[in-house]
């Protein structure tokens with residue numbers, strides 16, 4: 067038995083039973099009720115997970131394995147660094163003709179996982195892209211919320227702004243719209259433009275001691291879910307309803323959402339449904355990765371609930387001599403199709419069962435749902451203030467316009483967007499590994515100098531959720547865990563450029579880099595940019 | 602963390618003797634010391650907790666000025682009316698420091714005695730001139746947050762927010778060991794690496810800080826304090842400037858002290874002289890900006906601090922002379 071903080075209970079079990087772990091899958095049970103934050107790093111059991119289990123097996127006693135901060139940061143993998151070179155060709159009308167992208171990423175001592183994703187959002191014309199993995203002796207790569215996307219976006223979206231600036235009379239948003247045919251994003255640009263105050267007057271371009279700027283970037287995600295999940299719905303004779311699946315809740319509210327879908331389908335309030343998750347003895351569920359948990363699980367949950375209700379109504383029809391196709395359940399009452407009450411409550415209906423319970427196990431339907439979508443859009447705009455004397459950047463506000471198919475639980479959806487933006491601002495301004503060039507050791511394997519955004523520095527986050535019933539499944543839902551972090555750092559970088567009148571091409575945007583950029587811009591030789599031009 | 606014992610002396614004399622015996626460290630609130638112990642940077646068998654000692658906690662005043670007991674919490678110093686009225690730059694710098702949680706715990710004595718934050722010094726994998734080895738890793742290594750002045754032997758920066766402001770107010774640090782009391786001007790309390798790279802402050806074994814005096818004759822309402830930090834909370838200043846004009850109402854007696862740019866708070870008489878030369882106008886501010894980087898010997902990664910000081914001195918001087926942000 068293994069209690070793991072993991073994003074993949076079944077994947078964890080698989081790793082333990084692989085040739086490396088040498089434990090029989092059926093002998094092994096992985097439990098994870100609450101992950102407590104994963105963000106990609108707990109996608110696999112990792113060495114630490116397998117070693118803990120092997121030690122327990124060999125010693126025959128319980129073993130607790132815990133990485134401290136330093137262990138996490140030096141031995142459990144990192145979000146890979148990325149270096150990119152981009153060239154873009156645009157015609158006079160502002161239509162992108164071709165893009166050349168070379169990217170170098172650091173998978174540590176391993177391979178893979180270090181690419182920069184940036185060629186999916188806009189229509190880029192001819193794309194010539196080559197990605198290289200550069201081995202470094204700095205620990206391996208691990209997934210980090212939208213792996214490769216914030217990196218790719220940071221470079222490409224700055225290129226987009228620079229390309230827009232090279233064409234007379236086109237503003238960065240208009241330029242994006244011209245090169246983007248996503249219908250939802252098209253509307254999202256306008257919402258972001260208005261809510262960030264894009265067209266307000268401001269002291270920008272380095273013209274004051276405190277300068278202000280706005281910037282924009284978009285995102286894309288593929289999260290309608292896939293196969294590999296089943297849900298079990300159990301209606302007991304005493305009226306207790308349970309939905310079970312063995313996958314974990316990475317913090318996105320999987321537990322609640324499963325219950326909501328089952329409750330709605332069964333026609334009873336959420337409080338009457340208990341959800342059990344995070345146990346490999348229960349039906350198979352997906353790993354929480356690629357923001358696909360909700361899209362993978364809820365269709366199975368809905369289907370299982372649907373058939374469980376049918377079975378219950380069949381029992382009722384048989385006992386009462388009613389027509390089963392004329393029955394339904396609403397507000398925990400058995401009703402007829404014309405809406406009239408049969409006089410039976412849900413509980414009374416359950417009591418009519420001969421057996422102890424009805425149990426229905428259903429897999430996610432494998433249908434095509436032609437005409438529905440499996441990509442979400444999204445646009446973010448940032449407003450920053452930069453102190454030209456000290457180089458300190460403050461992100462004042464981020465408008466995050468997001469869509470994720472049908473929004474089952476707007477509260478948890480909004481919280482994902484807030485979290486993504488917060489992490490994105492942190493990535494833009496603070497986060498980095500400091501590697502000693504002499505000994506190659508990480509000097510900031512702690513939370514003091516590995517800085518993360520704190521509450522005082524957190525901007526106002528204006529979340530605009532767009533409910534579109536377009537997801538490719540019977541719940542029409544899409545995931546929203548990763549999409550909201552993709553565009554944030556790029557939007558902040560574009561806003562900083564607008565504010566200070568010169569660009570910073572490296573993350574994090576620290577006071578040091580801002581001051582250096584300002585000094586370079588003010589140096590006599592550096593005056594290449596047109597005065598007053600948006601960069 | 603290696604287990605350790607805690608001694609709880611109730612007098613200064615007991616505390617002092619305990620330290621003389623086996624060099625165990627003193628602990629005030631432990632916000633610095635305990636972190637070092639957890640990270641194996643300091644590995645004591647015993648720590649000497651000062652909290653039971655009477656008479657070194659709280660704020661009092663007499664003819665000489667305002668006395669801060671070493672165990673007074675940073676928060677209590679920042680909100681004290683005596684401090685806000687007489688020594689407002691001190692209240693301001695403390696408000697900017699660390700986090701509310703830390704300010705509610707940490708003491709003013711611990712603040713001025715805290716160990717510098719150099720990431721080599723606080724990494725168990727390195728030894729250098731400051732902790733018993735030789736040489737300085739930061740000089741040829743990663744030094745973005747390090748000193749730009751006085752950094753030949755060791756390039757740490759004095760991490761205490763209060764330190765440069767105390768120097769500007771001409772504070773006096775009262776220390777006491779089993780041999781008796783000493784009073785040390787704040788400007789001499791902080792030890793340069795040239796004097797002794799291993800030491801941060803002028804305390805000998807068995808001596809502890811008991812009180813800090815803010816002299817009555819150095820009050821002034823014409824003050825400016827500016828600093829820059831990457832994050833506004835849970836972080837350290839990258840550079841700070843304290844400006845006091847006409848201390849104690851004595852025309853032309855100015856103080857300019859730079860913080861977080863050298864191993865000790867850096868009083869700049871040359872800048873004070875420029876200020877004494879006449880009204881604070883645009884020209885004077887330009888000369889200050891031009892001068893503030895003089896003598897700096899930036900390392901590979903911290904040259905930006907000169908530029909930052911130029912911005913900060915403008916802000917502090919304008920604030921001290923009652924001008925608006927320009």
Ligand SMILES: Cc1cc2nc3c(=O)[nH]c(=O)nc-3n(C[C@H](O)[C@H](O)[C@H](O)COP(=O)(O)OP(=O)(O)OC[C@H]3O[C@@H](n4cnc5c(N)ncnc54)[C@H](O)[C@@H]3O)c2cc1C
Pocket residue numbers: 514626627628629630631632633634635651671672697698699700703706707708709710711712713714715716760761762763804808809810811835836837838
């Ligand atoms: C996240 C974070 C951010 C921070 N940011 C800032 C900042 O911006 N500005 C700033 O100034 N500080 C900052 N600090 C440091 C903090 O202010 C200090 O840790 C605190 O002031 C130390 O006080 P303490 O009472 O906890 O000292 P302790 O940890 O108890 O002691 C610190 C050191 O001083 C010695 N000592 C303590 N009291 C005495 C005494 N009376 N006599 C002799 N020696 C003594 C101890 O032996 C020890 O070596 C930050 C700390 C953290 C963790």
Ligand code: SF4
Pocket residue numbers: 719720721722729730731732736737738739740747754755756757
């Ligand atoms: S700056 Fe000082 S503490 Fe840091 S490595 Fe150099 S000598 Fe050591």
